[in-house]
Amino acid sequence: MSGRGFGAAAGGSARDHGATVVVAALSAMFAATLIQTVGILTAAIDPRLVEESGTMRMMLFIVATVFILIALYVGSIVTANTFSTIIAGRARTIALLRLVGASSRRVRSRVAFEGLMVGLIGAAIGLAASWLLCTVFVAVAPEQGWLPAGHDYPLFDPLALVGVAVVALTTWVSAWVGSRRVGAVSPIAATGASVELDPESAQRRTGRTVFSVILLVLGAGVLALGVLVGLVSPLGLLVAFFGGLASFTGIAIGAHWIMPPLLRLSGRLLGRGVTGRLAAANAVRFPERSARATIGLVIGVTLVTMFAVALQTYQQMTMQVFDGNPAMKEALESTFAVTMAILTGLVGFSAVIAAVGMVNTLSLSVLQRTRELGLLRALGFTGRQVRSTITAESAQMTFAALVFGLLLGTFYGWVAAQSMLGQQAGLMPPSIPWGMIAGVAVFGAVLAMIASAAPARRAIRVSPVAALAVD
Numbered sequence: 090m091s092g093r094g095f096g097a098a099a100g101g102s103a104r105d106h107g108a109t110v111v112v113a114a115l116s117a118m119f120a121a122t123l124i125q126t127v128g129i130l131t132a133a134i135d136p137r138l139v140e141e142s143g144t145m146r147m148m149l150f151i152v153a154t155v156f157i158l159i160a161l162y163v164g165s166i167v168t169a170n171t172f173s174t175i176i177a178g179r180a181r182t183i184a185l186l187r188l189v190g191a192s193s194r195r196v197r198s199r200v201a202f203e204g205l206m207v208g209l210i211g212a213a214i215g216l217a218a219s220w221l222l223c224t225v226f227v228a229v230a231p232e233q234g235w236l237p238a239g240h241d242y243p244l245f246d247p248l249a250l251v252g253v254a255v256v257a258l259t260t261w262v263s264a265w266v267g268s269r270r271v272g273a274v275s276p277i278a279a280t281g282a283s284v285e286l287d288p289e290s291a292q293r294r295t296g297r298t299v300f301s302v303i304l305l306v307l308g309a310g311v312l313a314l315g316v317l318v319g320l321v322s323p324l325g326l327l328v329a330f331f332g333g334l335a336s337f338t339g340i341a342i343g344a345h346w347i348m349p350p351l352l353r354l355s356g357r358l359l360g361r362g363v364t365g366r367l368a369a370a371n372a373v374r375f376p377e378r379s380a381r382a383t384i385g386l387v388i389g390v391t392l393v394t395m396f397a398v399a400l401q402t403y404q405q406m407t408m409q410v411f412d413g414n415p416a417m418k419e420a421l422e423s424t425f426a427v428t429m430a431i432l433t434g435l436v437g438f439s440a441v442i443a444a445v446g447m448v449n450t451l452s453l454s455v456l457q458r459t460r461e462l463g464l465l466r467a468l469g470f471t472g473r474q475v476r477s478t479i480t481a482e483s484a485q486m487t488f489a490a491l492v493f494g495l496l497l498g499t500f501y502g503w504v505a506a507q508s509m510l511g512q513q514a515g516l517m518p519p520s521i522p523w524g525m526i527a528g529v530a531v532f533g534a535v536l537a538m539i540a541s542a543a544p545a546r547r548a549i550r551v552s553p554v555a556a557l558a559v560d
Contacts, residue, residue: 109204109207109208109211109260110207110210110211110214111211111445112211112445113207113208113210113212113215113256113257113260114211114214114218115215115445116211116215116256117212117213117214117219117252117253117256117257118214118215118216118219118222119215120215120249120252120253120255120256121216121219121220121249121252122219122222123159123252124246124248124249124252125220125223125243125244125245125246126223127246128246129223129226129227129236129242129243132240132241132242133236133237133240133242158330159392162334166341166384166385197265200264200265201261201264201265203264204260204261204262204263204264204265205257205258205260205261205264207260208256208257208258208259208260208261209257211256211257211260212253212254212256212257213253215253215256216249216250216253220244220245223244223245224244227242227244297342297343297345298343298345298346300339300342301339301340301342301343301347302339303339304336304338304339304342304343305336305339305340305343307335307336307339308332308334308335308336308337308338308339309332309336310332311328311329311332311335311336312329312333312336312504313332314328314329314332315327315328315329315330315332315504315508316329316504316507316508316511318508319507319508319509319510319511319512320511320512320515320516321512322512323509323510323512325507325508325509325512326505326508326509328508329504329505329508330505332504333501333504333505337388337391337501340384340387340497341384341388344376344380344381344383344384345376345377345380346376347380348376348379348380348383348384348489349376349379349380351492351493352379352383352485352486352489354489355485355486355488355489355492356485358485358488367478379486383486383489384490386486386487386490386491386494386536387490387493387494387497388494389494390491390494390495390498390529390533391494391497391498391501393494393498393525393529394494394495394497394498394499394502394525394526394529395497395498395499395501395505396502397502397522397526398498398499398502398503398506398519398520398521398522399501399502399503399505399506401520401521402502402503402506402507402517402519403505403510404421404425404520405520406506406510406513406514406517407421407425407510407514408422409514409517410510410513448539462475465478472549475545475549476541476545476546476549479541479545480537480538480541480545482541483537483541484537484541487533487534487536487537488533488537490533491529491533494529495526499519502519503518503519506519
């Protein structure tokens with residue numbers, strides 16, 4: 090096979106490239122914008138607050154570090170999930186390359202190189218969009234009263250390049266890891282479908298399951314330690330951050346056994362009709378595919394809820410600390426208002442990334458199930474019933490991710506606020522912003538409809554005869 094033909098076959102479709110570029114660009118834009126915004130917010134804070142509190146500068150450094158690490162973490166997971174779904178759907182193409190003589194190493198190298206190139210393109214687009222967004226914001230915000238006038242706001246932070254590089258490298262690593270599974274499958278066995286693990290095979294992955302449980306237990310212990318350290322030092326936030334990172338990584342790695350029970354519970358809400366039962370079964374038939382689709386949304390909802398709860402709880406605790414200083418309380422209220430508005434927009438953007446990832450995953454899974462959907466049509470399912478099945482499946486995954494993300498976000502948000510300011514305010518219950526929670530719920534309902542619209546239209550356009558002809 091010629092190098093050009095091999096590249097075209099291994100490289101995937103334009104739709105695959107588009108999905109990966111969009112997610113990589115959004116992830117890089119989120120990481121770079123969040124990193125640069127931390128510098129802008131730091132420059133906007135009233136100097137009196139820094140002079141009044143000896144620990145304020147340390148808190149700013151800790152918060153900036155936490156935000157940067159979170160941005161890199163979110164971009165990495167969402168990009169990896171999207172590319173893993175694409176690689177799983179290319180099983181037949183890669184198997185055909187193996188049949189005509191291409192070695193597994195050559196196929197994997199080509200796919201990994203493609204992942205790196207697509208990641209670099211998306212990351213460059215995201216970096217440019219981030220710089221433009223921050224430039225416009227710094228120019229407009231002081232005039233609108235969103236930021237104090239007369240400050241020298243930084244327009245670019247070199248650390249943003251690190252975030253962009255991480256997103257590009259994540260795409261490359263995801264391509265390499267994803268191609269490893271396909272390369273391990275025999276060419277004959279892989280020619281008929283995408284490579285996805287069934288529930289029995291997923292449950293036999295004991296090494297991954299044990300590792301996820303260890304991370305969950307270890308993370309929970311470090312979170313508790315962070316809260317205790319927070320009672321004597323703001324460094325408790327850094328301790329708690331690594332506990333949260335470990336515990337959520339355990340959730341992400343163990344999504345193949347954590348999400349199916351939640352999906353089954355949400356599936357019971359779909360009713361006992363034929364389309365509802367079929368949608369509930371589809372959502373748990375391939376745990377890894379469903380986990381990739383839902384875990385990204387769980388991350389987005391968890392982040393939005395975590396920051397909302399953390400900021401409101403932190404504000405409540407800080408106001409209690411400065412209760413006897415009206416001037417300082419007034420300065421704090423102004424600072425919190427600006428911070429809340431900016432961070433709500435930034436963190437809300439992570440939910441957009443998660444939504445794009447979920448739409449991509451659901452669209453790709455519909456493409457990979459063309460034969461299955463054609464069989465349903467041949468058995469008598471109408472186009473409306475097929476559309477209802479896909480919509481119900483999307484609603485099931487969205488509801489499970491929303492509820493799980495809200496619970497996780499509330500807990501992580503309380504831990505973040507408590508570990509940072511516990512030394513001054515003591516133990517306090519979480520302060521929940523119910524308006525934000527309601528907004529997240531509405532967002533989830535809209536997302537369920539949007540995520541299913543394009544895949545459903547694509548599914549009913551294919552005739553049963555043409556779909557059954559797909560290998």
